[in-house]
Amino acid sequence: MLPFPLPGPFDYAVPDSLGTLAPGDVVLVPLGRREEVGVVWDPQDAPPPAPDPGGAADPVPAPPRPVADTRLKPVSALLDVPRMPHGLRRFVDWVAGYTLTPPGLVMAMALRINAAAPLPPALGWVRSGSNSSAARETPARKRVLAALADGMPRGTAELARLAEVGSGVVRGMAEAGLLREVPIPAAAPFGIPDPDHPGAELAPDQAVAADALASRVQARRFSVTLLDGVTGSGKTETYLEAVAACLREGRQALVLLPEIALSAQWMQRFVRRFGVEPAVWHSDLGSKTRRRTWRAVAGGEAPVVVGARSALFLPFPDLGLVIVDEEHETAFKQEDGVLYHARDMAVVRARMSNAPAVLASATPSLETLTNVENGRYRHLVLPGRHGGARMPAVAAIDMREAPPERGRFLSPVLIDAVRDTIGRGEQAMLFLNRRGYAPLTLCRACGHRIQCPNCTAWLVEHRARRQLACHHCGHTEAVPPNCPSCNAEGSLVPIGPGVERITEEATALFPEARLLVMASDTLPGPTATAEAVRRISEREVDLVIGTQIVAKGWHFPGLTLVGVVDADLGLAGGDLRAAERTVQLLHQVAGRAGRAEMPGRVLLQTYTPEHPVMRALVDGDFAAFMQREAAQRRPGHWPPFGRLAALIVSADSADAADSTALALGRAAPSGEGIQVLGPAPAPLAILRGRHRRRLLLRTRRDIAVQPILRAWLDTVSPARTARIDVDVDPVSFL
Structure with a gap:
């Protein structure tokens, strides 16, 4: 099996010099004019994969016809890499079959060619045992030899530090024959966790x-x-x-x-x-x-x-x-x-x-x-x-009755709650799941909206970087001084808030508060995140302003108030799971409040306090909400009561995308319990410069989608620049 989008493994001959190879061995083989790393795979008439988590089995495609022995190229080498375990090989086959992915691509994730490469041994210095008369003995050299008196090899930097000399002294001693380079014995890569180490007392x-x-x-x-x-x-x-x-x-x-x-x-x-x-x-x-x-x-x-x-x-x-x-x-x-x-x-x-x-x-x-x-x-x-900590009290702020000031986004009710919380020496959090300063830039003169040139998406203003950015393809450009459409000067205005804009408002409202922003833009990696968590935990921060990062299970004992700036944000659009995701996200954010002895409070700014999502959060009845969701999805066989698979057609031109999508639509499968929706433009109709169309296959739960998809795709030849991606059990519908 080679780590490429090929339909299955290739056959090779085993030369006598390599003896016997077994499934799982990592080898080097010729492919065309080059050599590639691959894994000796199991016979293709192996038993079918195990059933999926929902209970439906996925049949294995028919094995390829064997290649004549005379046409086989020999394996070049057996590599010094641990054998891929049998269970992992079975798992690779199963994932490939379930997701309709070429098995070589799945195997590539398991092989991790760079990760599997041998580690060169670390080298260090020991005494050579030579007392060359030509080698001048200095106090610095004596200290180096003394540091090696225990016979343990040490690297150049460590030896220089112990002997309080420069690395040039160590290299000079090696050139003079006083030191000999040897491999340093490898230490255990990881500590061994102790299952009997005393842990927290469980309730x-x-x-x-x-x-x-x-x-x-x-x-x-x-x-x-x-x-x-x-x-x-x-x-x-x-x-x-x-x-x-x-x-x-x-x-x-x-x-x-x-x-x-x-x-x-x-x-x-x-x-x-x-x-x-x-x-x-x-x-x-x-x-x-x-x-x-x-x-x-x-x-x-x-x-x-x-x-x-x-x-x-x-x-x-x-x-x-x-x-x-x-x-x-x-x-x-x-x-x-x-x-x-x-x-x-x-x-x-x-x-x-x-x-x-x-x-x-x-x-x-x-x-x-x-x-x-x-x-x-x-x-x-x-x-x-x-x-003994209690769940926080949750309340909705009806923004129709307690609106913010013009040009602002925080209700007076939430402002007073934050001010009171900080005044008591406790911590507060403002949550808005939107990065940047504003999600849209609009011309007041002509109504022009600045859009990404590569995607069907508005550019997001990042005022701290003085940029407009697309969060889908990464395109950035400077904020123009004039409208790109009508050339009006000073007419561009930011529409709507991101966390940068909420931070600006909070800085003006709470000038004495110590603020910290938790977003992927401000926390570029694990080290920055750990430092932010430390500052909050040690009460060096009064007000946290964050995106979905703040909903990730953090435990901040001093945090007693969570304010959700726009609780309605995730409910727009036609996403199947929009309500479920919004409840989950806001419930998790709310859960940051009151996790220690001080009681917590959560305020949701919303224009629809009567929405079932808001009622579920205020009432604290997650189970009843999920039962309602299930009742809505069950009659139409929507997941998890049916199966979904998406076909996403993408191409360099709209015509190529349309022709391929229409061909798929004409060849769409039919039958009892099977329905195809589309083709239609994807919500992001252009992404990274490629035009996108989408079809959805929906079946009853007892019908496996993979055989249907294989037969369907076999009947259609995509346009030259078009690609068809298959997403079994889609989560995103963009």
Whole structure:
């Protein structure tokens, strides 16, 4: 199997010099005029994949016809790379079959060619044993030799520091024959977590749930459990006991977080429980750390891995537990390359490893709740906050009755609440899920709106950078002095607020308050995020202003007020899950308030306080809201009560996109329980310069979409510049 968009593996001959190769071996093979890294794959008549989390099996395509032995090229070399485990190879095949992705592309995520490359040994210096008379002995050289008296090799920088000399002294001694370069013995890449390290004392509800999870780990059988607890109920401490049980079994554990860069407090909790940090896996790792971690996982030297969704494809030899924290988060869906949902694929990976899966959330997705209702998943509930803290009181501010001043965005009710909170020495938070200063720039003279040249999207003003930016393709340009359409001078005005504009307003309203902005623009990585969390936790900040980053499970004991600037923001448009996502996001944001001894308060600025989402938040009845959502989706077979797959046609020109989309529409499948919607322009009809059209296949739950999609796609040849992307179980409808 080669890491390219090919329909399956290629056949090669094994030369006698390589002996016998086995499935999973990583090899170098000729491909055309070059050589490529690949993995020896299993026979293509292997058993079909396991069923998906919803229960429908996906048939495997027919195996390709064999190639004659005389036409086979020989394998070039067997590489010094750990063998890809059988379970991971099965998982690659399954993901490829379920998502209709060429298996080589899925395998590329698992192989991580750069990560799998051997690490060059670190080199250090020891005494050579030579007493060359030509070598001048100086006090500095004596100190170097004394630092090496224990016989342990040391690198140049460390040796120079210990001997209090320059690195040139060390190199000069080597040239004089006084030092000899040798490999430094590799230290264990990661500390070993201690399952018996004293952790936090669990409340009775936590202890019962932890015991239940631990027993499922000890059973060494596949199961799925929803750990459902209100914000602040201690879900992390509870599922860490399942991790401890996994360690006692001698197996490896994987914890998936929706955004690993935001895991500062999670890591602190892990260290308190186990005494050391876990292995970490995400896209921001340096190449050396990535290689060390990949090989440690493959060698069983990384007992616990915490990572983003791509950690699912690491080569665990004995995976004994998979945890998906904040399972409702849409960040678990990969929207480019291989389109997969890490939550669902985590359940499949656990099944193939005979391991339990734990899905944790204060606001579980409707898909997960439906699986609980149908008996596929077990359910554990933590009904109260840990340590006696109470859930915050939630109220809606009707912006029709308490509007802000002209040109402002904060209601007098919210302003007074923030002022009172800060005056008591407590912390407040303002939440607006919109980056930048303003989402739209409008000409007052002619009405022109400044749009991205590459996308069907308005440019967002970022006043701090003095730029207009597209949040879809990354295009930026300076704010023009005149209207680009009518050339009117000084006529451009910002419309609507982003967090920068709310920060400007808050600075004017609360001049004595110490402000901190938490947004992806102001927190470029894990280090900046950790520092922001430290400042808030140590009460160096009075008012936090943030986007969705602030909803990620943080524990700020001094935070007692959360104000949502625009609670209606996520409800516009035709997104199937708009109401569900809005409830989840705002419930999570609200959960930042009152997590310690001081009671919390949440204020929602809304123009529709009667909306079911606002009523659910004010009443604190998440369960009733989700039952209502289920009742609305069930009759039309909308997920999770039916299946969806999107076909997205993109092309360089509108004509090419239209012709391909119309051909798909004419060839659309039909039958009982099958419906095709479209073709129609996608909501983002142009993205990164490509014209986009969309079709949706909807079926009953008992009908697998993959065979239908394969047969459908086989009947259509796209236009020369057109591409058809398939998204099974779409989350985004842009």
